[in-house]
Amino acid sequence: MPTRKVPLETKHFYHIYFHAIDNLKIFQSFQEKNLFVEIVNYYQNQNTPINFSGLYNRLSASERILTIKKLSEKGDFLVNIISFCGVDNHFHFTLEQLIDNGISLFMKQILSSFSHIYNREKNRRGSLYQSSFCSRLIKTDEDLVHLTAYHHLHPYTNGLVKNYQAIFNYFFSSLPAYFNKKTPIRVNPKRVLEIISPEEYQKYLKNRAQDQKNLEKYKNEEEKYLVGSRI
Numbered sequence: 001m002p003t004r005k006v007p008l009e010t011k012h013f014y015h016i017y018f019h020a021i022d023n024l025k026i027f028q029s030f031q032e033k034n035l036f037v038e039i040v041n042y043y044q045n046q047n048t049p050i051n052f053s054g055l056y057n058r059l060s061a062s063e064r065i066l067t068i069k070k071l072s073e074k075g076d077f078l079v080n081i082i083s084f085c086g087v088d089n090h091f092h093f094t095l096e097q098l099i100d101n102g103i104s105l106f107m108k109q110i111l112s113s114f115s116h117i118y119n120r121e122k123n124r125r126g127s128l129y130q131s132s133f134c135s136r137l138i139k140t141d142e143d144l145v146h147l148t149a150y151h152h153l154h155p156y157t158n159g160l161v162k163n164y165q166a167i168f169n170y171f172f173s174s175l176p177a178y179f180n181k182k183t184p185i186r187v188n189p190k191r192v193l194e195i196i197s198p199e200e201y202q203k204y205l206k207n208r209a210q211d212q213k214n215l216e217k218y219k220n221e222e223e224k225y226l227v228g229s230r231i
Helices: 030-043 052-058 061-072 102-122 141-157 164-169 175-179 190-195 198-230
Strands: 013-019 079-086 090-097 134-138
Touching (some): 013 102, 030 052, 030 061, 030 079, 052 102, 079 102, 090 102, 090 141
Antiparallel strands (some): 013 090, 079 090
């Protein structure tokens, strides 16, 4: 992965996201989602003893979960995951970098590991992603709350769930953690909940839901028009 022109700063928050090449649905099945979950939980930690592929080949699923749990109990993390949301062909994080180069190392490891196992199991070759991950610095508390809400509304605004209420049960999202419930990926929403209470956050989501859905629909229609105009 090439060196970034502007280094990511420790103790700062970033919107981090990546997209599969050619809109490939790399997170279509539960097995694919769950593999990514394990990889993310493993590589949040510093000083992982072996690469995840080795762990995946040697241990059963229950043994891997126990190994990751014991590693995470040390509390030596590269990043704090503030929010996340995945769909079929792309994934979003809000990350706080905890050590120098933490985000870049974390992303390099999870993308490489997932690509390696995915390609092997699908009998495919070549790059799995459009490019290395994209990043944007989050400068204000308002931006932080807005971004996490954008992530949590993503399944609704993209038509992956039938109605707004269904976002609270969407597997590939950190939203339940904002209401003291479990999520598949270790997440730490404390910074957001210092800014806005869970009750206020729920109202914020509801108030934004339809506007964000309408905006996403407009963007999709505009993209289709632009593609059609080039033909």
